[in-house]
Amino acid sequence: MTPELRHLRYFVAVAEHLSFTVAARELHIAQQSLSQQIAALEHALGARLFDRDTRGTRLSEVGRVFLPEARAVLTRADAALETARKAVRGEIGRLRVAFLVSTANYMMPPVVRAFRKRYPDVELLAEAVGIADLVAGLREDRYDAAFTRPPLVDDLVTATLVAEPVCAVLPAGHPLAGRAGLRLADLAGEPWVLTPRGSWEPWHRKYDTDFRAAGFEPRVVQRADGVPSLLGLVAAGVGVTRLARSAHSLRRTGVVFVPLADEQAETVMAWHPARDRQAVRNLLDVAAELAASIDLTEAG
Amino acid sequence: MTPELRHLRYFVAVAEHLSFTVAARELHIAQQSLSQQIAALEHALGARLFDRDTRGTRLSEVGRVFLPEARAVLTRADAALETARKAVRGEIGRLRVAFLVSTANYMMPPVVRAFRKRYPDVELLAEAVGIADLVAGLREDRYDAAFTRPPLVDDLVTATLVAEPVCAVLPAGHPLAGRAGLRLADLAGEPWVLTPRGSWEPWHRKYDTDFRAAGFEPRVVQRADGVPSLLGLVAAGVGVTRLARSAHSLRRTGVVFVPLADEQAETVMAWHPARDRQAVRNLLDVAAELAASIDLTEAG
DNA sequence: CGGGGGTCACAGGCTCTGACTGTAACCGCT
DNA sequence: AGCGGTTACAGTCAGAGCCTGTGACCCCCG
Structure with a gap:
C-alpha cells in the first residue's frame, strides 16, 4: 500500500x-x-x-x-x-487577448488597466492585430478573447460593449463639411476610398447592403488598408469615406467627421464558445462595467 | 470526493x-x-x-x-x-541517553562524539545520573538507553561493551601497596569504605557474594556515595575499597590501585526491551565498534 | 474488591470505489 | 475505405474502507 x-x-x-x-x-x-x-x-x-x-x-x-x-x-x-x-474562478492563469487595430487605440489601455487591477494574478497578453488574424486566432485557440467590430462569423460568440455614431469622413473644406448630419444617400456622387475587399469579407458584405439600401453603388477611386491610410487619403482630397466616430482620434487635421443618421458602429468582445472559461467571463464583465461607466470611444 | x-x-x-x-x-x-x-x-x-x-x-x-x-x-x-x-532507520529523531556518573567520565565523551559524527541528524541528549535514577528512567521511558554497570534488573536488557580489571584501592604507603596483584581475601582484615547499601541493592548483593566467596565480611568503617568520595576517604587513610581500574582517572594522588585476581568490572549498555528502537541499536553499534577499536576505560 | 467507564484491537459483514474488459465514436493518414 | 491512433461509455468484479458487535485490558471509585 x-x-x-x-x-x-x-x-x-x-x-x-x-x-x-x-x-x-x-x-x-x-x-x-x-x-x-x-x-x-x-x-x-x-x-x-x-x-x-x-x-x-x-x-x-x-x-x-x-x-x-x-x-x-x-x-x-x-x-x-x-x-x-x-x-x-479565473483569478489566476493566462489570458491572451486580441484587439482589432482600429479599436486598440481607445479600448486597449482602459480595458487592460482595469482588468490588471481587478485580477492582478492573471497574466494578460494583449495584442493589436488585424481582423483576419483576430478571427483565425480565436478559432485556432491562439487568443482567448478579442475586442473587435461586427459582423464576424457564426462560430464565435460576441457581446456588444459600446455603440457609437458612424460618420461620413470628408476632406476639410468639402461642401458638405459644415452640415450637422448627413444621410448616406447624400454621398452618392462622391469619390470613395475604402478598404480592400479581401481584408474581411463580412464587413464588406455589410457595406454592400448599406450602400444598396441608400440607393447607390459607391465609386471607389482608391483602396487602402487601415484607418490611418484612409484618413490620409481623405485629408489629401482623394475622396470620402465612412468610419466610426472614434476614428477621429487618429487624425484631427484635414478631415471632418459628420454623423450619418441611423447608423451605429458597435464594439464587441468575441470569443470561441468551446473555450468559454471563467477568466473570459471576467474580462467581459470588466469591459462591460467599464463601458457602462465611461465613454470608451473617447478614452485612450 | x-x-x-x-x-x-x-x-x-x-x-x-x-x-x-x-x-x-x-x-x-x-x-x-x-x-x-x-x-x-x-x-x-x-x-x-x-x-x-x-x-x-x-x-x-x-x-x-x-x-x-x-x-x-x-x-x-x-x-x-x-x-x-x-x-x-534511526537516522533522525531524539535519543535520551543516561551515563552512570562513575562511567560518564571515560564513556560519555568518545561515545557521544562518535555517535554525533555518524548520526548528525539525531538529537542526542546525554546526562550523567546516579544508578537508581538511571534504572528508573529506563523503566519510565525517560531514557532510551544507558551506559552503566551490571548487575541491573531482569526487565532491562544489556549488552557488554568493555571489561576491565577490578582493583583494590589502598592509601599510598599501605603495606600491600607495592604488590603487583592481590586476592580479595588479602584484604580481610582491612577497614573498608563502601557506598551506602541503599544506593543500588543488586550491586550490594553482588558485593556480599564476592566477600562471602573470599571468606570474610568486610568491616565497614564508613559509607560514602560516589567514587570521588570513596577515593578521598581512602587517600585520607580511613580505609580501603574496591573499584574498577578506570576509577583511577578520577584521582591520581594518595591512592594506589592494585589489580584483584579473577575479577572483572563490565560496562554495559542497557535499554528497555519494549522500546527497542533502531536508534538504540545504532547507539549500541557505535559504542561496540568504539569499544573494539580503542580502550574506552583509558579514554575521556 | 467488584463494577463502571474508559482505552484500543479483533472479527465478520456490507457497500462502493477503483480497477478490469469489451466496445463505440471519432480523427487523420494512407 | 481501412488502419492506427485517440478518448469515452458500459458492464462487471474484487477488494478497500467502513460499519457493528465484541473482547481484553486498565484505572478509578464506591
Missing part, C-alpha cells in the same frame, strides 16, 4: 487528540476504521507511529518526527487545491 | 505524456480507469484539467496552473515519507 492524503489526515487527527476514539469522532468514522487505517500507514512506513495501550495513546519517536512532515504535506495539498480553485 | 495523492500522480502522468493511453501504460492501469480517475479529480475541482478530443490531449488553462502545484505536493509527500523512513 502507498500512503494517501487520507492516511496523513487520520494520523494528524490522532496525533492531535492522542486518542483514536476522539479523533474518530472528529473524522466522523468509527474508531475501528481509524485504527485500521493507522495500522496500514504504520505498515507502509515500517514502524509504529503511536505507542498505544489500554490506557491511552502517545506519539512514538517516529511519529514525533513524522507529524510535522504530515502536516506540511496536508498544508501544501490544501494550497494546491486552493490555487486550482482560483484558476477555475 | 476529496482528491488523494493518487489523483495527483495520475494527473501529473497524463500531463507529462499528454496522452491517457501512454500515461495509463506507465501507471500500469487501464486507460479507462485513468480517464475515470481524472474525471473524478476534475469534478472535485470543478473544471476540466485537459482539453481532450479524439486526436489527443492538451492541458487546459486550469491544468496548466495546477500542474506545478500537483508536482509540489507529490514532492513534499515523497520527502515526508523519506523523512519517516530515516526516522525508522
Whole structure:
C-alpha cells in the first residue's frame, strides 16, 4: 500500500487528540476504521507511529518526527487545491487577448488597466492585430478573447460593449463639411476610398447592403488598408469615406467627421464558445462595467 | 470526493505524456480507469484539467496552473515519507541517553562524539545520573538507553561493551601497596569504605557474594556515595575499597590501585526491551565498534 | 474488591470505489 | 475505405474502507 492524503489526515487527527476514539469522532468514522487505517500507514512506513495501550495513546519517536512532515504535506495539498480553485474562478492563469487595430487605440489601455487591477494574478497578453488574424486566432485557440467590430462569423460568440455614431469622413473644406448630419444617400456622387475587399469579407458584405439600401453603388477611386491610410487619403482630397466616430482620434487635421443618421458602429468582445472559461467571463464583465461607466470611444 | 495523492500522480502522468493511453501504460492501469480517475479529480475541482478530443490531449488553462502545484505536493509527500523512513532507520529523531556518573567520565565523551559524527541528524541528549535514577528512567521511558554497570534488573536488557580489571584501592604507603596483584581475601582484615547499601541493592548483593566467596565480611568503617568520595576517604587513610581500574582517572594522588585476581568490572549498555528502537541499536553499534577499536576505560 | 467507564484491537459483514474488459465514436493518414 | 491512433461509455468484479458487535485490558471509585 502507498500512503494517501487520507492516511496523513487520520494520523494528524490522532496525533492531535492522542486518542483514536476522539479523533474518530472528529473524522466522523468509527474508531475501528481509524485504527485500521493507522495500522496500514504504520505498515507502509515500517514502524509504529503511536505507542498505544489500554490506557491511552502517545506519539512514538517516529511519529514525533513524522507529524510535522504530515502536516506540511496536508498544508501544501490544501494550497494546491486552493490555487486550482482560483484558476477555475479565473483569478489566476493566462489570458491572451486580441484587439482589432482600429479599436486598440481607445479600448486597449482602459480595458487592460482595469482588468490588471481587478485580477492582478492573471497574466494578460494583449495584442493589436488585424481582423483576419483576430478571427483565425480565436478559432485556432491562439487568443482567448478579442475586442473587435461586427459582423464576424457564426462560430464565435460576441457581446456588444459600446455603440457609437458612424460618420461620413470628408476632406476639410468639402461642401458638405459644415452640415450637422448627413444621410448616406447624400454621398452618392462622391469619390470613395475604402478598404480592400479581401481584408474581411463580412464587413464588406455589410457595406454592400448599406450602400444598396441608400440607393447607390459607391465609386471607389482608391483602396487602402487601415484607418490611418484612409484618413490620409481623405485629408489629401482623394475622396470620402465612412468610419466610426472614434476614428477621429487618429487624425484631427484635414478631415471632418459628420454623423450619418441611423447608423451605429458597435464594439464587441468575441470569443470561441468551446473555450468559454471563467477568466473570459471576467474580462467581459470588466469591459462591460467599464463601458457602462465611461465613454470608451473617447478614452485612450 | 476529496482528491488523494493518487489523483495527483495520475494527473501529473497524463500531463507529462499528454496522452491517457501512454500515461495509463506507465501507471500500469487501464486507460479507462485513468480517464475515470481524472474525471473524478476534475469534478472535485470543478473544471476540466485537459482539453481532450479524439486526436489527443492538451492541458487546459486550469491544468496548466495546477500542474506545478500537483508536482509540489507529490514532492513534499515523497520527502515526508523519506523523512519517516530515516526516522525508522534511526537516522533522525531524539535519543535520551543516561551515563552512570562513575562511567560518564571515560564513556560519555568518545561515545557521544562518535555517535554525533555518524548520526548528525539525531538529537542526542546525554546526562550523567546516579544508578537508581538511571534504572528508573529506563523503566519510565525517560531514557532510551544507558551506559552503566551490571548487575541491573531482569526487565532491562544489556549488552557488554568493555571489561576491565577490578582493583583494590589502598592509601599510598599501605603495606600491600607495592604488590603487583592481590586476592580479595588479602584484604580481610582491612577497614573498608563502601557506598551506602541503599544506593543500588543488586550491586550490594553482588558485593556480599564476592566477600562471602573470599571468606570474610568486610568491616565497614564508613559509607560514602560516589567514587570521588570513596577515593578521598581512602587517600585520607580511613580505609580501603574496591573499584574498577578506570576509577583511577578520577584521582591520581594518595591512592594506589592494585589489580584483584579473577575479577572483572563490565560496562554495559542497557535499554528497555519494549522500546527497542533502531536508534538504540545504532547507539549500541557505535559504542561496540568504539569499544573494539580503542580502550574506552583509558579514554575521556 | 467488584463494577463502571474508559482505552484500543479483533472479527465478520456490507457497500462502493477503483480497477478490469469489451466496445463505440471519432480523427487523420494512407 | 481501412488502419492506427485517440478518448469515452458500459458492464462487471474484487477488494478497500467502513460499519457493528465484541473482547481484553486498565484505572478509578464506591
